[in-house]
Structure formats: C-alpha cells, structure tokens
Amino acid sequence: MLQTAVPLPSPAAVPSLPVAPAPAPDTAAKITASGLDFYYGPRRVLEQITLQMRRNEVTALIGPSGCGKSTFLRTLNRMNDIVPGARVEGSVVLDGRDIYAAAVDVVDLRRRVGMVFQKSNPFPKSIFDNVAYGLRINRMTRSREDLEGRVEASLRSAALWDEVKDRLHTSALALSGGQQQRLCIARALAVEPEVLLMDEPASALDPIATQRIEELIYQLKSRYTIVIVTHNMQQAARVSDVTAFFWLGRLVETGLTTKIFTAPAQKLTEDYITGRFG
Amino acid sequence: MTGMISTGGRKVMSSLFVALCTLSVLIALVPLAFVLFFVISEGVQALNFDFFTKMPKPVGETGGGMANAIVGTLMVTGLGSMFAIPIGIMSGVYMSEYAGTRFASLVRFAADTLNGVPSIVIGVFVYGIAVLPFKQFSALAGGLALGVMMIPIIARTTEELLLLVPGTMREGALALGATHARAVFSVVLPAALPGIVTGVVLALARIAGETAPLLFTAFSNRYFTTSLRQPIGTLTVMVFTYAISPYKDWHRQAWAGALVLVSIVLLCSLLARFATRKIEGLHSN
Ligand SMILES: Nc1ncnc2c1ncn2[C@@H]1O[C@H](COP(=O)(O)OP(=O)(O)OP(=O)(O)O)[C@@H](O)[C@H]1O
Ligand SMILES: [Mg+2]
Numbered sequence: 001m002l003q004t005a006v007p008l009p010s011p012a013a014v015p016s017l018p019v020a021p022a023p024a025p026d027t028a029a030k031i032t033a034s035g036l037d038f039y040y041g042p043r044r045v046l047e048q049i050t051l052q053m054r055r056n057e058v059t060a061l062i063g064p065s066g067c068g069k070s071t072f073l074r075t076l077n078r079m080n081d082i083v084p085g086a087r088v089e090g091s092v093v094l095d096g097r098d099i100y101a102a103a104v105d106v107v108d109l110r111r112r113v114g115m116v117f118q119k120s121n122p123f124p125k126s127i128f129d130n131v132a133y134g135l136r137i138n139r140m141t142r143s144r145e146d147l148e149g150r151v152e153a154s155l156r157s158a159a160l161w162d163e164v165k166d167r168l169h170t171s172a173l174a175l176s177g178g179q180q181q182r183l184c185i186a187r188a189l190a191v192e193p194e195v196l197l198m199d200e201p202a203s204a205l206d207p208i209a210t211q212r213i214e215e216l217i218y219q220l221k222s223r224y225t226i227v228i229v230t231h232n233m234q235q236a237a238r239v240s241d242v243t244a245f246f247w248l249g250r251l252v253e254t255g256l257t258t259k260i261f262t263a264p265a266q267k268l269t270e271d272y273i274t275g276r277f278g
Numbered sequence: 279m280t281g282m283i284s285t286g287g288r289k290v291m292s293s294l295f296v297a298l299c300t301l302s303v304l305i306a307l308v309p310l311a312f313v314l315f316f317v318i319s320e321g322v323q324a325l326n327f328d329f330f331t332k333m334p335k336p337v338g339e340t341g342g343g344m345a346n347a348i349v350g351t352l353m354v355t356g357l358g359s360m361f362a363i364p365i366g367i368m369s370g371v372y373m374s375e376y377a378g379t380r381f382a383s384l385v386r387f388a389a390d391t392l393n394g395v396p397s398i399v400i401g402v403f404v405y406g407i408a409v410l411p412f413k414q415f416s417a418l419a420g421g422l423a424l425g426v427m428m429i430p431i432i433a434r435t436t437e438e439l440l441l442l443v444p445g446t447m448r449e450g451a452l453a454l455g456a457t458h459a460r461a462v463f464s465v466v467l468p469a470a471l472p473g474i475v476t477g478v479v480l481a482l483a484r485i486a487g488e489t490a491p492l493l494f495t496a497f498s499n500r501y502f503t504t505s506l507r508q509p510i511g512t513l514t515v516m517v518f519t520y521a522i523s524p525y526k527d528w529h530r531q532a533w534a535g536a537l538v539l540v541s542i543v544l545l546c547s548l549l550a551r552f553a554t555r556k557i558e559g560l561h562s563n
C-alpha cells in the first residue's frame with residue numbers, strides 16, 4: 001500500500017498520546033523530483049515536474065509519444081548529461097541527497113540507479129561477460145567464484161538462468177529478443193542497484209515474453225524501487241502501484257494506479273486512458 | 279500527356295540501359311583481367327622455389343631470388359603498421375567521440391588531405407625528416423613513410439565504423455557505471471573491431487604495393503639485412519629496378535615479384551572480406 005504499512009492507531013484506542021506516529025520508513029520516498037524543468041537547448045520539454053517514487057513500489061509513467069517520459073526517466077540517473085545542450089533545473093533527491101549537486105559522483109549514481117532500455121542492447125560479448133560487465137568495471141567481486149556466483153544470482157533474478165546456464169559463454173546476440181531483454185535486466189541487477197528505471201522494456205516483445213517481464217517486475221518490486229515507462233495501459237494497470245500521467249511535458253495527474261484507472265481526477269487523464277486520444 | 283513513351287518503347291529503353299551498364303562493367307573489368315592474366319601467366323613460369331629462398335645474384339649472372347626483398351617488404355609494412363595502427367585507431371576514436379568539435383573536423387580534414395597526397399610526396403617528406411638528418415637510408419624511414427600513408431586510411435575507417443555502433447550500446451555501458459573512456463574501450467571499440475580489422479588489412483594491401491615512398495627512404499639493398507638502420511630491399515622496388523633493367527633473367531624475376539605482390543594484395547582482400555562477414559554476423563540481430 002502507498003500510505004501506511006503501519007496502521008494508524010485509532011484516537012479512541014490511545015487517547016493520551018497526542019503525537020502523530022512518524023511515517024513508517026519503508027514507505028518513504030526513495031527518489032523525489034521537485035520543480036523539475038528540463039531543456040534540450042532552448043526547448044523546454046519538462047515543466048515543473050514534482051513526483052515521489054517510493055521504495056518497493058512500481059511507478060508507471062504514461063502519456064502520449066513525445067510528452068517527455070523518457071526524458072524524465074533519464075534525469076533520474078543523469079543519463080541526459082551526455083546529450084549536448086541538455087540542461088536541468090529543480091532537484092532530484094535520492095535518499096535525501098540531490099543527485100545534481102556538484103559533489104555527486106555520476107558513475108556511482110548510475111550504479112545505484114540502474115536502467116533497462118526500450119530496445120534491448122546486449123553488448124557483443126558472451127552472456128556471462130554481459131552480466132559480469134558492471135561487476136568488473138565497478139570492481140565489485142573478490143574472486144572468480146564470487147563473480148560466477150553473482151552472475152548466476154543475477155540471471156536467476158531475471159528468470160533467465162535455466163534457459164542460458166548451458167551456454168553462458170556463447171554470444172549474447174544469439175538470444176531471442178525476450179531473452180536479450182531479460183539479459184539486460186540481469187546485467188542491471190548484477191551491480192546491485194537500489195532503483196531500476198525501465199523505458200518501455202517490453203515494447204519490442206511478443207505477448208508471452210511481455211508476460212514474463214511483467215511477472216519479473218512483480219517479483220523485483222520487493223527488493224527495488226521501480227520506475228517504468230509504458231505505452232500499454234493494461235500493462236501499467238497490471239504492474240504498477242502508482243501511475244503518473246504526463247502530457248506535453250507536464251505531470252497532469254499522479255496517484256494510486258487503481259484510482260487513476262477507475263476514477264481519474266482530471267478529464268485529460270480519463271480521455272487518455274480510455275483511448276480517446278494519444 | 280505529351281511525350282509519353284509507349285509500353286513497348288519503355289521496354290526498349292530499359293533494355294538499352296541495362297545493356298549500357300553491362301558494357302561499362304565489362305570495359306572496367308578488362309584491364310583487371312589483362313593485368314591478372316599477364317601477371318599470372320608470366321609470373322607462374324618465372325616463379326620457383328629459389329625465388330623465395332635465394333638472394334639476388336651479382337649483375338650478369340642468371341638465377342637467384344628475392345628472399346631479401348620479401349623479408350624487406352614484410353619488415354617495412356610491419357614497421358609502418360606498428361605505429362600507424364595505434365595512432366590511426368586512436369585518432370579515429372577521437373574523431374567519433376568528439377565528432378561535433380572544431381578540432382575533430384580539423385583532424386578529419388587533415389586525414390582526408392593526407393589521404394590524397396601523392397605517395398611520392400610522402401616519400402620526399404620522410405626523406406627530409408628521417409633520411410637527411412641521419413645521412414642514411416633505412417628500413418625505419420621506409421616504415422615511417424608507409425605508416426604515414428596508412429594513418430589516414432585507418433583513422434577514417436575507425437571513425438566511420440565507431441559511428442555505426444548503436445548509441446544504445448554506449449548508453450548501456452554508461453548506465454552500468456562505466457566512465458566515458460571505459461565505455462568506449464570496453465564496449466564500443468570491441469563492437470566495431472571486426473570492421474576495423476578489415477580497414478587495417480585493406481590499408482596494408484594498399485601500402486604493400488607502394489614503390490614511390492620507398493625509393494628514397496628504404497632505398498634498396500641487394501644483400502640480406504634485418505637491420506632497421508640499413509637500407510633494405512623490398513619487392514616493389516626490386517620489381518621496379520629489375521623491370522627497367524636490360525637483362526632477360528631480371529625481367530623474368532620482375533614478373534615473379536609482381537605475382538607475389540598481387541597475391542599478397544589478393545590475400546589481404548580475402549582476409550578483409552572474411553572479417554567483414556564476421557561483423558555483419560554481429561549486427562544481424
Ligand atoms: N536528444 C534530444 N534532443 C532534442 N530533443 C529531444 C531529444 N530527445 C528527445 N527530444 C524531444 O523531447 C521531447 C520529449 O521526448 P521523450 O523522448 O522524452 O518523449 P517520450 O514521452 O519518451 O516519447 P515516446 O513515448 O515516443 O518514447 C520530444 O518532443 C522530443 O522530440
Ligand atoms: Mg520514450
């Protein structure tokens with residue numbers, strides 16, 4: 001649930017306690033964007049976005065093409081830093097620290113905030129080396145056994161181990177599209193991120209592969225903060241706890257997925273999710 | 279509408295066009311066919327085991343071979359590659375990674391210009407910087423001249439191939455916490471490597487057949503040497519010297535040398551095609 005894992009005591013039960021209970025720590029926001037503006041050169045594509053993404057929840061970003069969902073997602077791990085002329089205003093706070101502060105180590109940030117891309121992008125290396133890549137560059141393993149153990153654990157987490165365990169050292173490019181996408185998820189999980197950003201992770205996949213990814217997201221939720229961009233309304237309804245609806249660079253509405261899909265507050269949201277435009 | 283051609287007329291035009299194209303292809307292929315025909319027919323008669331193992335005989339004597347020149351060609355092309363491959367690849371990386379910058383455009387322009395400079399001019403240039411100061415022709419100077427010719431070819435091929443690697447590959451590496459340099463050297467460059475190998479091999483094929491830049495850098499040498507600081511004989515220069523000589527037996531050996539050279543170039547091209555097929559396999563998914 002979104003608000004309270006610890007049920008509030010009813011006033012009648014504890015009449016002598018005037019202090020409101022502190023919010024339970026496991027429901028606190030993991031990442032918070034506040035007053036975020038984003039520019040590609042002179043062009044503003046995000047305007048005053050304020051959004052909290054909580055631990056152990058899946059936040060879905062929906063909205064018509066070009067409304068800035070990917071751009072927003074990429075501000076959360078500073079992936080837009082590599083786009084020439086891109087500029088961010090406002091703040092993104094991860095665990096109480098502004099990730100755009102001068103002292104922040106971007107490389108470390110990106111390890112903590114993992115990303116899975118729309119089109120699977122395995123490296124032209126073996127399956128094993130793909131998963132081991134992040135572990136190696138971040139020097140996260142002590143020995144060969146340790147490395148092998150973590151690669152296996154990541155592949156298991158991504159529900160891919162059984163399909164590839166006998167061909168770990170063959171090229172990742174020979175895998176099917178759905179397997180490649182799960183490999184990319186495994187690769188992202190291997191470096192033990194705290195947040196997982198997924199940009200339309202299932203858009204290029206068939207229904208069965210999509211279902212596997214959705215099941216996977218459901219399982220991963222207990223360990224990560226997940227933010228997912230999707231064009232598929234049913235998918236957003238199935239996998240997410242919170243939905244944020246973007247439109248022309250603005251955040252129109254955000255709230256519990258069940259609420260957004262059954263009783264949206266804004267007419268625009270309703271029109272979009274019922275397919276009247278977009 | 280006016281000027282419309284009947285269906286029959288269009289068919290005739292089309293056939294005519296196809297016929298013209300075919301004819302052009304045939305005309306283009308004629309010189310290649312003749313060159314190959316003469317080199318192979320004359321070369322095969324002239325080629326023998328001695329050619330590979332024996333040294334040149336003194337002037338006037340028949341027989342002997344070009345063992346020294348074969349080693350010489352391998353040495354100067356090897357030396358050239360040794361410094362052209364790293365410099366060429368690094369410049370290619372620079373041009374693709376900083377593609378938008380002024381300096382990158384400047385480097386690109388310089389590479390294209392250098393590529394168009396006649397090889398004899400490169401020979402003169404290296405003569406000025408690596409022969410005159412030491413008052414000595416040398417294998418090193420020859421290698422330098424060939425290397426200078428290889429650099430722009432390798433740099434441009436590397437650049438173009440790196441730009442073909444999908445940007446998502448680099449982003450994938452960055453998203454895992456790789457630094458820019460790390461992403462380039464551990465993911466982007468390896469992804470383009472088969473193509474770069476092709477470029478290097480083609481550059482090798484191109485310069486292995488050069489004569490002009492060697493004439494006054496490596497010069498020539500009728501004796502066997504592996505010294506870097508001595509003049510050294512090479513197949514191209516030997517073929518040149520033997521072909522313009524008045525001796526019948528030298529003409530025979532020039533044909534043999536030509537055949538060996540053509541074979542080297544052909545072999546390189548085949549290798550390049552093989553490597554290319556590999557990279558296509560990588561991208562077909
Ligand atoms: N690198 C870039 N340079 C300039 N403009 C860009 C760049 N990337 C995106 N844009 C623009 O920013 C706006 C938001 O793009 P973004 O990719 O975030 O949209 P999106 O919501 O993810 O769309 P889609 O659903 O089609 O993926 C678009 O108008 C797009 O044209
Ligand atoms: Mg997008």
